[in-house]
Structures are given as structure tokens and as C-alpha cells.
Amino acid sequence: MSKLTQLFKEKPNRLCSVYFTSGYPQLNDTVSVIKGLEAAGIDFLEVGLPYSDPMADGPTIQESSAIALKNGINLDVIFKQLEEIKNQVNIPLIAMGYFNQMVRYGSEKFCEKCQSVGIETLVLPDMPMIEYEKTYKAMFAKYGLSNVFLITPQTSEERIRKIDEMTDAFIYVVASSSITGAKGSISEKQIAYFNRIKSYNLKSTLIAGFGISSKDTFDTVCEHVNGAIIGSAFVKYVGANGVNTINGFVKEIIG
Amino acid sequence: MSEFQVDENGYYGQFGGAYIPELLYPNVKELEDNYLEIINSEAFQKEYLYLLKQYVGRPTPLYYAPNLSDKYGAHIYLKREDLNHTGAHKINNTIGQILIAKHLGKKRIIAETGAGQHGVATATVCALMNLECIVFMGEVDIKRQSPNVARMQMLGAEVVAATSGSKTLKDATNEAIRDWIQHPEETYYLIGSVVGPHPYPDMVARLQAIISEEIKWQLKEQTGKENPDTIIACVGGGSNAAGAFYHYMDDKEVQLVAVEAAGLGIDTGESAATSQLGEVGVIHGSKTILIQDEYGQIVEPYSISAGLDYPGVGPLHAHLFETKRGTFLNATDQEALDAAFELTKLEGIIPALESSHALAVLGKMDLQKDQVIVINLSGRGDKDLETYITELGKRQARGDE
Incomplete structure (x- = not known):
């Protein structure tokens, strides 16, 4: 059983995950960020693989990615950083990047590396379902990797059910029609959307992301789905405050 | 079905598709x-x-360029997309x-x-x-x-x-x-x-296909010939080339020449010649050839022409390149500028910098004297006047005429 599945069994709600940009704000901060977030009580982590053209991300993550790339981050460096702390990290790790990064690196080699450094789940928001079914489902399985699909308020019920069937990690519920980093509170419309998805009685765990930035938004979202991912708000925080006060940031949100 | 049309999944050979986040x-x-x-x-x-017809001003002329033809020793026609309303295709x-x-x-x-x-x-x-x-x-x-x-x-x-x-x-x-x-x-x-x-x-491509649809009947009307021997068009993303090639893709005797922007030169690191410098990957939702580093990070291209300054190329063109149906050439900034000045002087037409790249390969090709060539003159040069004024100043300082 994967660490993630085990986690979902033990803790069915108020799951809190953080997305961070590898190699940001400093090249070697990847390690301190992971250790800091685990110590602060985060349940699982999204390791952001910085990309030059992150289509689904907002300005905060794009800018942090550009800085990380300038710092010299690349997939080999990230895998090396993860390898170093492999035996010290217990929470599940997810890699989030873009399809082109995997393909150019060599998809098989990418999967092999992920497995060897302890990544067990992938989020590649621009991978088409048809490619997944045709090629990558089998390849990921070979390396013990599961894939996460995103759904949005516009995703049809039929498609959501198909995604639910194909999912063995969790469904990433995009909380609004938005790129990452959107601000504000959770609207009635979003709550209606969460409730609609809940009414489908899906088998998968539901984790919300995009626009979760505070204790308030986290608490509201957790009343409707199993947990949430905090991305841009964290990236902004470490960009401004460095990696030493991560604990405070996390406690502020999860209490 | 033609091997150069998109298949039911949206692919041209291995290229194309829809690599988009669920949000789209x-x-x-x-x-x-x-x-x-x-x-x-x-x-x-x-x-x-x-x-x-009534708003854009189509059909655009297919103009036999006598002076350019004399100079290069071939029959050169210009498809005058520069005469469209708003100045381009x-x-x-x-x-x-x-x-x-x-x-x-x-x-x-x-x-x-x-x-x-x-x-x-x-x-x-x-x-x-x-x-x-x-x-x-x-x-x-x-x-x-x-x-x-x-x-x-x-x-x-x-x-x-x-x-x-x-x-x-x-x-x-x-x-x-x-x-x-x-x-x-x-x-x-x-x-x-x-x-x-x-x-x-x-x-x-379908909406630009009007270009080659017109070339077909215009050439027939003017020469009696079914097909030109060669069609030349510049390629950034590739829409004017797609339109100019569209109705000829299956006529394999017609040579399709795509001209990319070499910028300062292919090997200078300041170039936008995707087919020469690119590898297979995904950009803007499409699997194609793009200029990228070993980690798939997209490299910032360079060309004097803003319309060709793009690190990818449309998936149809990637397919034409891979199958060798298309001949991919390139022209540097300076070669394009020289071609722009040459066309202006020979034919009284100031071309866009993008289209000048297509003109610039005439001197690099081995032309036959009865060869019928259509160059897609995709746009006019008004927007590039500032660049041309700078070049004009340099030429005057050098004492060129």
C-alpha cells in the first residue's frame, strides 16, 4: 500500500498539503522546506518541478519557478536533493510538473528516478487522458506511481466519473475556474460545486486546490472535501520570509 | 484521407493533440x-x-514579378496577401x-x-x-x-x-x-x-486555405499550368505557410518550402529556426517541435521579426518536416533585410520583415529557368518602417545607392 493510501485510511479529513517550488527561494532550500513542512504537521507534499511555461499556474508560482531555474534547479538537481533526505522524510511526496518535462527527460527514466527518491504520485496538469490511457498508465504502474487528475466546476459528471475510476491516489478538485494563486474567500457557488461532487459518491479522496490561502479558506473547504493543498500562499510566504519560520505559517492555517 | 490532414484524435502523424489542463x-x-x-x-x-470579398478585398492578386524573375532566372509569382485589409494574411x-x-x-x-x-x-x-x-x-x-x-x-x-x-x-x-x-x-x-x-x-489552416485555393485558379488562368513547381512561405507558427501549402500538400510534385528565421545565425544561440534547433515536445497545448533545453525548459528564441520570434512551430509543419514533405530553409536577420530592400527596389513593393525571410531564400536555391515559383507575400512592411529606416541609414552611411 502506498504511503498516501495509508494516510487517507488513517486520516479521512482535514488533510493538509503544501505545494512548494523546488530550488526556491535558494537552490538548496528544497531540503529545508520539506523537513520544515513535515515537522510542522503537513500531511503530504507537492514537490513543484519548476517549468519555464507553467500554463496552469499564476504569477506567484511562475515567478518563483523562474527564480528557481535561474538558481540552477533542474530535474537532476531535484532528484539529488530528494535522494539526500529520502530516509529522513516520512510523509508522502507528490511531484507536480508539466508533461514536457517528463517527456524530454525521458519518461521511463523520469519514472524510475521518481520511484527511487520516494515520489509515489504525479500531477502533470497538461497530460491528456488519451496519452495516459495509451502509454503512461502502464508505465507509471511499473514504477509504483499513481497519477492525479484535476477536475473543475466545468468538468462534466460523466468525465468526473471516468476520472474517479482511473484514480488510485486522489482527485484534485480545482476550487475555482482559475489559475493557481487566486485570492479571496470560498463562495456559495464553490460550495454548491463541492456539494455537487460529493453527491456523486465517488470512491476517490477529494483534495481541493487553487485559491486555498488561509485558515478561513482551509476550514471552509474541509467541511466539504477531505482536504486541501496550499500553493501560492506558501510560495509567497517563503519568498518573503525565508525557510526558517515555516512552522508559524503552517500553524496559522491548521492550528 | 490525406496523410497531411489531422486525424480523428487531432494528430498530424505524431504531432498535434491537446495537451491542456483540465481547466481548458x-x-x-x-x-x-x-x-x-x-x-x-x-x-x-x-x-x-x-x-x-467585400471587406478584406479578396481575391488578392497573384502577381508575376518580372524584375525579380529576371534577377533569379525563374518565373516568380507573388501572392499578394500584403494587399489584404489590415496588411497581412x-x-x-x-x-x-x-x-x-x-x-x-x-x-x-x-x-x-x-x-x-x-x-x-x-x-x-x-x-x-x-x-x-x-x-x-x-x-x-x-x-x-x-x-x-x-x-x-x-x-x-x-x-x-x-x-x-x-x-x-x-x-x-x-x-x-x-x-x-x-x-x-x-x-x-x-x-x-x-x-x-x-x-x-x-x-x-482551413481558414487560411483560401490562399492556396486562389493560387490554384489564378495560376491556371495566367499560365495554363495546374500547379507551380515551388511554393515558398515564411514560418513562425506557420499560418500563412499552412494556407499557401494547403491545397498542394497531396500534390507531391509541388515543392513546399518553409522558411524559418535564423536570427543572427543558426549556431549563434540567437535564432528562431525551430526545425533546425528544436526537439519533439509540447508547447501551448500541442505536441510539436520546439526549441528547448535538455530538461524541457522552453528556450527564448530570437528574430528581428516579431512575427517569427516563436520557439515552436505548428504541428502540421512539424509533420511536413518529419516526413520530408516540406523543405525547411532559413534566413538570417540581415538576409531578410537585404531581401526586403531588393524587392522594394525591383518591384516597388515594401514587404513585411516576416515575408522578407521567404524572399531571402531565392538566392540560396538552385533554380531552373522555367521553374514556376509562388512566394506567399504574407504582409506589407508599413509596421516595420522603423527597422527599415535604421537599415536605410546604415546603407546611406556605407554609400550604397
């Missing part, structure tokens, strides 16, 4: 489900062809897509632009149809193409500066996609080239 899936699916039916409908065809596509957008009930139109030609063509049709228009343009391009920025604003469009990355066409496209993600229901993304997720490359 409903929009793209809506378009995919409807575009062929709309384009093939009688109502669409009637309005599209009417507007192309771009409007063929925007007229078609605005009708599709209207049919889908969209009220808000967004577009990306490099040189500003597509932005102007989009702002123009939005003014015509009274639709809200937002154009994303790289900050660098806004500076180097300021007359087009003013034209778009005068037409009522809002021009939004893309300040990320290289601040050029690629980044303007990223910003447009982001805007589309945030406004999925009421917004139509009017892409300006044969790039982006399926069905855009096929849809834009």
Missing part, C-alpha cells in the same frame, strides 16, 4: 465538437466569403473565427499577438462585430511595434502587456491561455496561428 478542457471540447459543422455550414460559408483567419465565436454565443474575445498583425486583425473584426476585445502582447513587442499597438487601441481593443519570460509572443500566448482559464464560459480565444491544442491548428 470544456472550452476546447466545445470548439472541437462544433468547428467543422460551423465551417461547413452554408450560412458560415456565405458570410465568410462575402466578408473576404492574418485577417482571413480572424474573419472566420469571429463568425465561429458568434455562432458559439461568445461575447468576449481574447487574442495573443507578436508583431501585432494578428492583434490588429482581431481588433478589427471585433470592432466590426461589436465584441469586447483583449489582446495580449509581449512587453518587448509592444515597444518594437508601437504603431500596431495604437491601431488596436483605436479599434477599441484593450492591449495587455505580457511581462513574464521573454516578454514576446510565447509569453503573450501564456497570458492569453491564463485569461481563458479564468474566464472559461463567456470568452473565446482567437488564436492567430496554426498552433495551440486541437482543433486550432486544423481550424486555422
